Amino acid sequence: MNDSTLSIRGLTHSFGDRRALDGVSFDVRPGRLTGFIGANGAGKTTTMRAVVGVMRPDAGEVTFGGAPLTLEVRRRIGYMPEERGLYPKMRVADQLVYLGRVLGVDKAEAERRAHALLEDLGVDDRADDVLHTLSLGNQQRVQVAASLIHHPDLLILDEPFSGLDPIAMDAMAERLRERAAAGVPVLFSSHQLDLVERLCDDLVLIHQGRIVAAGEAQALREERAGRRYRVAVDGSPTWRPDLIGATVLEADARGTVLELDEATDPQAVLAAAQAAGPVTHFSRALPSLSDLFAEVTR
Amino acid sequence: MTSRSDLVRIVAGREIGVKLRDKAFIASTVVFVLIIVAAIAIPALISGGTSTYTVAATAEARPVAEAAAAIGGADERPPGLPRADLTIVDTADPVAALGDESVDAAVSLDGGVVVLTGRTGVAGDVRNLVTAASSALAAQAVADEAGLTSDQVAALTSPPAPRVDTLEESPDFAVPPELLGMVFGFLFYFTVLTFGIAIAQSVVEEKQSRVVEILVAALPVRWLLAGKVLGNGIMAIGQVILIVGAGLLGAQLTGASDIVNQAIGASGWFLAFFVLGFFMLASVWAVAGSLAARVEDLQSTTLYVQLAVMIPFFASVFLLEESPARRVLSYVPLSAPLIMPGRVASGDAAAWEPWVALAIVAATAVALVGVGARLYAGSVLNTSQRMKVVGAWKAGKGR
Known part of the structure; x- marks a missing residue:
């Protein structure tokens, strides 16, 4: 295990009779963006709150680089809570400096970083305004800056992209990639599956308090691709193979998606397609993240 | 890592900064100082010329x-x-x-x-x-x-004026000590109430805006509480010293130096009781704030603390004359800061009495800060609903 992997083992927690987390275990590896996906109430926020120490789980263990999350370790986490958390009546730059100082950055350095982050996120012109006078999207950018002010060694972000416009989303994605490239493990939750699909190296899927899939995004999709193939024949968009052992799942302008039986050789399908015309596309059809999500949460 | 005292100081610094930028706070302080100066200067000017x-x-x-x-x-x-x-x-x-x-x-x-x-x-x-x-x-x-x-x-x-003989010697006071006791009592009452509500509000604001989640991820709950109480305590004591100082200065300038001497003599005890009494109640106010989920809940969660400040205050106003009840209440932690300095000022208390009362207040302060910290820790992260004291006590175990 690498020195700065966040390991979550057997997190279990109940709210009254309702079991919110049931043996949640997964790793967040350094240098990678890990997307945390699940339906509302699946346990994402509870897991994240347990990691940062805001909530104490009934059972389970969280370690960072093999060490338990003591206060000193927790102070190196950049955390963005789901419902956000800034002082509505405090000026933007002031609160970044304050949070920076609470997290151990000295005052002058915190001021420098606050302005640099605000500029980076395109809200530096609002630095001296009181937070609640900013639009929700801009408040969100300030929130992002707040989680980065102390150059954290680990990022735990609950829905960091919600409420951001596409430009801010790109800026945010850029910041996260930058941190990951610097060797920081980044865990973030999101409902925007296409975004997670585009951005993430690793995925963790949670359903009703249980982890249903976790690992490299590409591997997870390939694992679940099964014997599904997409074939496109030039000039014949709705080409259908005359083969036994292949079921057509869908056929549209992008080609035909087939589910092959165990006994069917994919090469035979390719040959049949080539016989029908020039083949412009032939690949295993990896499930999209939404397919994957729908499948595992079924 | 930033040391504990640094962190408490940073939190306290924010509380102070917020207060110093709060126009209502500044306005009320200025008005208070002016009232005190006027109350001392105007009678002196009328009678003095x-x-x-x-x-x-x-x-x-x-x-x-x-x-x-x-x-x-x-x-x-x-x-x-x-x-x-x-x-x-x-x-x-x-x-x-x-x-x-x-x-x-x-x-x-x-x-x-x-x-x-x-x-x-x-x-x-x-x-x-x-x-x-x-x-x-x-x-x-x-x-x-x-x-x-x-x-x-x-x-x-011009026949000679009659000589006045008394059976007992009464101490010579420039102002009635009852009045001095009442002014001190009112200052304590007013400051504890306004700053107490300010502490409760500051706590619930952090809860409601969820800043508390970020803070608690980064520093222990008790340090956060300590910083809040310390910051507001410094401002409260500063405000009281400013008001008392303005009053004394006003009296000095109008030539009422006997009032000054009498008030300075009594202010020492008043300040001692004020500081301990304030910190005794401050953590209770913080708990009242942390039990609320939204600012609107404060009305009900702070009710009992408000009563705990108001009832002793009115008792102290009605018990200006020395009586067994006044004597007893000057040892009860909640009313001691309101009554004991007055008893000292009027010469009704023996020399050892304020020390004992002060020790009782100090012991209560230590106990309430302990209980308050646990209740605060148990409730400040429950942002979803209003909490009951029992639930907060259970949840605060070991935090």
């Missing part, structure tokens, strides 16, 4: 006017007569003399009767002095005819 009058006198009335001026200017005056500087100008016609704006009244004689002429009336000081002068002169004239010596005349016209 010597009135001056210009009195016109006809030639025959001049002795009366001179006698009145002599009485008004004397340090030892018969009881009931005011001190006043009378300037006498000569005139032949009292009515014409009043044509001069600087003349306040005119004295003349009308067949042996002294006549005071004024525009719409005659100042009470002048009337009293002239009346006394005229009766003294009349008595003098009668005495001269009777052939009495000047000593006999003096004994007749």
Whole structure:
């Protein structure tokens, strides 16, 4: 295990009779963006709150680089809570400096970083305004800056992209990639599956308090691709193979998606397609993240 | 890692910064200081000055006017007569003399009767002095005819004032100690209430805005509480010192140095009780804030703390006279800061009494801070709903 992997083992927690987390275990590896996906109430926020120490789980263990999350370790986490958390009546730059100082950055350095982050996120012109006078999207950018002010060694972000416009989303994605490239493990939750699909190296899927899939995004999709193939024949968009052992799942302008039986050789399908015309596309059809999500949460 | 004291200081610094930028806080402090200065300066100015009058006198009335001026200017005056500087100008016609704006009244004689002429009336000081002068002169004239010596005349016209003997010696106070005790009690009540509500509000604001999640991920809950209480405590004590200081300065400037000495003597105990009493209640206010989920809940969660401040205050107002109840309440932690400094000021408390009461308040403060910290820790992260004390106590275990 690498020195700065966040390991979550057997997190279990109940709210009254309702079991919110049931043996949640997964790793967040350094240098990678890990997307945390699940339906509302699946346990994402509870897991994240347990990691940062805001909530104490009934059972389970969280370690960072093999060490338990003591206060000193927790102070190196950049955390963005789901419902956000800034002082509505405090000026933007002031609160970044304050949070920076609470997290151990000295005052002058915190001021420098606050302005640099605000500029980076395109809200530096609002630095001296009181937070609640900013639009929700801009408040969100300030929130992002707040989680980065102390150059954290680990990022735990609950829905960091919600409420951001596409430009801010790109800026945010850029910041996260930058941190990951610097060797920081980044865990973030999101409902925007296409975004997670585009951005993430690793995925963790949670359903009703249980982890249903976790690992490299590409591997997870390939694992679940099964014997599904997409074939496109030039000039014949709705080409259908005359083969036994292949079921057509869908056929549209992008080609035909087939589910092959165990006994069917994919090469035979390719040959049949080539016989029908020039083949412009032939690949295993990896499930999209939404397919994957729908499948595992079924 | 940033040290514990640094973190507490940073949190306290924010609380102070917020207060210093709060216009309502600044305005209320300024108004308070002005009220105190006015309350001390205005009576001093009213009673302290010597009135001056210009009195016109006809030639025959001049002795009366001179006698009145002599009485008004004397340090030892018969009881009931005011001190006043009378300037006498000569005139032949009292009515014409009043044509001069600087003349306040005119004295003349009308067949042996002294006549005071004024525009719409005659100042009470002048009337009293002239009346006394005229009766003294009349008595003098009668005495001269009777052939009495000047000593006999003096004994007749200004008999010595009665000597006052008391069975017990009462301490000499410049202001009534009850008043001083009441002012101190009100200052404590007012400050604890306003700062207490400010602490509760600051806590619930952090809860409601969820900042507390970020803070608690980064520093222990108890340090956060300590910073909050410390920051507000410093501001509260600063405000009280400013108000008391302004009052003392006002008294000093108006020459009431005996008030200053008396108040300084009593302020030491007041401040000692104030500091401990404030910190005793501050963590309870913080708990009242952390039990609420939204600012609107404060009304109900702070109710009992408000009562715990108000009831002792009204008890202290009704128990200004020394009584067994007052004595007992001056040891009860919630009412001791309101009553014991007053008992010391009025000389009703023995020298050891404030020390014992202070120790009781200190012990209660330590206990309440401990209980308060646990309740705060148990409730401050429950952002979804209003909490009950029992639930907070259970949740706060070991945090």
